[in-house]
Amino acid sequence: MAKRDTSKTKDKIIEAAFDLFYNQGYQATTVDQVIEKSGVSRPTLYTHFSTKEDLCRAYLSERKTRDLTAFKEAMRRESNPRDRYLAVIREVGKALWSTEYRGCGFFNIISEVADPAHPLFREARRFVDDLRELIRDGVAELKASDPRYGKLDVDQVADSYYVLVGGAIMVSQEYREKWPVERAIRAIETLIES
Numbered sequence: 001m002a003k004r005d006t007s008k009t010k011d012k013i014i015e016a017a018f019d020l021f022y023n024q025g026y027q028a029t030t031v032d033q034v035i036e037k038s039g040v041s042r043p044t045l046y047t048h049f050s051t052k053e054d055l056c057r058a059y060l061s062e063r064k065t066r067d068l069t070a071f072k073e074a075m076r077r078e079s080n081p082r083d084r085y086l087a088v089i090r091e092v093g094k095a096l097w098s099t100e101y102r103g104c105g106f107f108n109i110i111s112e113v114a115d116p117a118h119p120l121f122r123e124a125r126r127f128v129d130d131l132r133e134l135i136r137d138g139v140a141e142l143k144a145s146d147p148r149y150g151k152l153d154v155d156q157v158a159d160s161y162y163v164l165v166g167g168a169i170m171v172s173q174e175y176r177e178k179w180p181v182e183r184a185i186r187a188i189e190t191l192i193e194s
Contacts, residue, residue, distance in 0.1 A: 006048075009040060009044060009048065010048045012038050012039070012040065013034065013038045013040060013044075013045055013048055013049065013055070014055075014058050014059060014062050015038070016034050016037035016038035017029070017034050017038075017055050017056070017058070017059045018059050018062060018063065019037065020033055020034060020037060021056060021059050021105070021109075022063075022099075022102065022105045022108070023102065025108060025112055026052075026056055026108075026109055026112050026113065026120065027112050029052075031045065031052055031055075034055065053119065053120060056109070056120055057119065057120065057123055060105075060106070060109065060120065060123045060124055060127070061123070063105045063106070063127070064106075064126070064127045064130070067095075067105075067106075067127065067131075068127070068130055068131070068134065070091055070095070071087070071088055071091050071131070071134055072134070074087040074088070074090065074091040075087040075088070075134075075138060080145075081138075081141050081142045081145035081146070082142060082145075082192075084138055084141060084142075085138045085139060085141070085142045085188075085192070086185065086188065086189070087138070088131070088134065088135055088138065088161075088165065089161070089164070089165055089168065089181065089184055089185050089188050090185065092165055092168060092169060092181060093168075093172075093178065093181035093182075093185070096169065096172045096173075096181060097178065100176070101172050101173050101175075101176045101177075102173070103169055103170070103172075103173040104169050106124040106125075106127045106128060107124075107166070107169060107170070109121070109123075109124040110124045110125065110128075131162070131165075132158060132159070132162045135158045135161050135162055135165070136154060136155065136158035138158075139152065139154045139157045139158045139161065139192075140154050142192065149192060152192060157191050157192065160191055161188050161191060164184045164187050164188055165184065167180070167184065168180045168181045168183070168184035
């Protein structure tokens, strides 16, 4: 019973950090705010996370799980390889609109922690690498699905796709409008047109 309560407490802390780190940023969020939002005591928080950085790593890990699951589910819902190929950018659009254009939690951390050797930068970058691999898998599946896509350079298309995703996220965040994602969808479609 105590182990389950401990796990629930840890989850409650991570959930509070999830909201605060995403909406306020890592630097602007204080441990006191996490304590207040989670409803736990300072000793309880430090029992689970020895530093704010440890808590942020847990947040990034949870965010990675949620975000990659959402992208994979979006791809699985589609009935054909072309729509699975487009599922990532479409899911990005839905996420942006549902968060009022707050942007990407990983990009936000990377912009706050400028040192590529910093553990939080590296943790955020792991998500980026996994997302690029997911996009690459979608391109590879599309290429294998139909002879008309046989000449696609999988790596080049996947890299271009990822650059368009990153740009759409940033420009949507700047303008707080849907058009950047809509333009990115069209550009991603043209990557596979002969």
